[in-house]
Amino acid sequence: MSNIETLKRYYAAMEQHDWNTKRSLMCDDLRFRGPLMQANSADELLAGIKQFDCDVRFEDVEMIEKGDVVMSFFTFNITKPFQGKFRMAERVQFRQGKVQSSELLYDARAFPEMKPA
Secondary structure (H helix, E strand, C coil), X not given: CCHHHHHHHHHHHHHCCCHHHHHHCEEEEEEEECCCCEECCHHHHHHHHHCCXXXXXXXXXXXXXXCCXXXXXXXXXXXXXXXXXXXXXXXXXXXXXXXXXXXXXXXXXXCCCCCCC
């Protein structure tokens, strides 16, 4: 499976709240950096995602792959706990077919204040 195919599965797992599949696509030592959250392991990232109890869809997805890096550009459509569409870019590094690191970029000022569910 290509890194792009893996990233598509990773996004689909988040949309479906399929945390076991999402976790299976991550390296244990995954590093995540974003405007509203950082994580230093796969389990820490999943715990951070789950606490907000969001329903999301990835729309208008475009991906470019170069070696072990995929650049992804997408519209993040949130329907719960609030509604909004946000354009984002993500740089994802892969190691042995799994997500090793992710840097997510977007304008966090457009988000309402998010609190754990």
